[in-house]
Amino acid sequence: MRHQLVVKKARVVKPHGIFPCTLVVDDGLVSGLARYGDLVLAEEEIDADDRFVIPGAIDTHVHLGGYTQELEDDYRTESRAAATGGVTTFFHYLFHDGSYFDIFSDRVRAAEENSCVDVAFHLGIVIEGQIEEIERYAQELGIRSFKMLMGYKGREARRKIRGLDDGRIFRAFQRIARVKGGIALVHAENMEVINALQEEMMPSGRQDNAAWSDCRPAFAELDTVRRVMAFAREAGVELVIPHLGVGIGSQFIKDQPSNSLPVHMETCGHYLLLTKDLQLGALGKVNPPLREQAQVNALWDRIRDGTVDFMGSDHVPHTIASKGEELWSAMPGLSGITMTLPILLSEGVHKRRLPLTKVVELSSYRAAKVFRLYPQKGALEVGSDADIVIVDLNKQVEITPEVLNSVSDYTPYQGYISHGWPHMTISRGRVIYRDGQIVDREARGRCLSAES
Secondary structure (H helix, E strand, C coil): CCEEEEEEEEEEEECCEEEEEEEEEECCEEEEEEECCCCCCEEEEEECCCCEEEECEEEEEECCCCCCCCHHHHHHHHHHHHHHCCEEEEEEEECCCCCHHHCHHHHHHHHHHHCCCEEEEEEECCCHHHHHCHHHHHHHHCCCEEEEECCCCHHHCCCCCCCCCHHHHHHHHHHHHCCCCCEEEEECCCHHHHHHHHHHHHHHCCCCHHHHHHCCCHHHHHHHHHHHHHHHHHHCCEEEECCCCCCCCCHHHHCCCCCCCCEEEEECHHHHCCCCCCCCHHHHCCCCCCCCHHHHHHHHHHHHCCCCCEECCCECCCCHHHHCCCCCCCCCCECCCCCHHHHHHHHHHHHHCCCHHHHHHHHHHHHHHHCCCCCCCCCCCCCCECCEEEEEEEEEEECCHHHHCCCCCCCCCCCCEEEEEEEEEEECCEEEEECCEECCCCCCCCECCCCC
């Protein structure tokens, strides 16, 4: 029998070990795991050459549309940036100031007609009417994960992205708890404290990243994490805290009552590498902010002890023009969808001796479990999607905007040399990225839902 594709001489990394084998692919799925060295006939043969092979990364946190270019264009450029970094599935946050029934089919169409990797969705809950429709969104749109914001109030509130008060967040939790497999996500920052500190700081005219960080102190993040965890226990809902940027003091997150539903933590590559002392100005503005090196070091400890479950990039494809130059009025957000896996390899595996098995847990396996995509995603088992990344642990890449294949014309990682990089990214059996080049630009991404 001749198969669609084989990846031979592969050292496949799973959460519980590394297994030399040959991966066999048919119809976009892993159809077999042959013994290392076995001859398997296929239309296409790829020699992994004893490199490590991992499941395609899942980015749980991406923002697209309206920052620099139209949504359709973002799906084209940023899905290629994703593939460059070994990401074969990403979650796109949708935010809207009306009913999602009015826009959802258009967003699905835009993704499927333009993305070269698979896409799933979180819905932002920003108005009262959306709270009332949560159960219908689950039943009719196949959405299980819903995000509320404790930040983005007052002067930071925008039309489609704005925070809710505690009462409405708790009511949303109660609604999500009625959804089978429902997950609540909360941007946790104490906006009242932040507003007070910003009122004192802004007249100084400071434009450094430390000024932005000092107005959003670690305790203002941890305070709201504690509070929202209490809400989740009372409502009986599974909770995700996205973009955790605090290592020191966040140990309490692991100590959850045995009778409560789980609380999961996501962090981002920029919190594991960049600090508030970098002279990036407005280009380094992100919420929650970059913090001091001690927090970076402690966050790696939270990865090792299991406090952090999975990785998202919080990717926003800004250009210098769309970002703005003045710190206090500039748009928040960093471009980073390509960098998550390289940071785990370079800073984690090489510098901090993080096991590759832990990289797989963080980059795909645990996200697939939490968001009910496993074993379709996050695994290289028979029947899983053939989302395959061949990793070159020895490849060194100097980061520039051109390397990342995003629309962004700057990167906060400019000049960083990554030790470790994806050699090849395969999405459902189709090679998209190989040795520094996008080799297939065709839009074949699928939208994933609760029914997938």
